Amino acid sequence: MADTDPYPTIKYFLRNGNMLAWAAGLLIAAYGVWGAFSGGSWICAVAGIGIGWFAYMVMRCLREVLALVADTLMPQ
Numbered sequence: 001m002a003d004t005d006p007y008p009t010i011k012y013f014l015r016n017g018n019m020l021a022w023a024a025g026l027l028i029a030a031y032g033v034w035g036a037f038s039g040g041s042w043i044c045a046v047a048g049i050g051i052g053w054f055a056y057m058v059m060r061c062l063r064e065v066l067a068l069v070a071d072t073l074m075p076q
Contacts, residue, residue: 010070017063027054 005011013020030050 007070007074010066010074014064014070017066018060021063024059025052028052028055035057046059049068 029052036045
């Protein structure tokens with residue numbers, strides 16, 4: 001039987017977590033700004049930017065928690 005790589009998803013998020021957080025935050029913010037320019041009010045832009053920033057921070061926190069768990073529990 002072939003030896004498989006343990007925990008590939010955890011390693012992927014540790015490697016690319018900051019980039020994914022940036023991408024998610026920017027997409028949410030861009031969607032809010034697009035909503036404001038396509039007929040919504042300026043509140044759509046403000047809400048999109050705020051929720052995008054919040055999503056970015058939550059994803060960064062989750063990446064840090066995952067890094068802590070990986071350092072503690074995964075074999076090196």
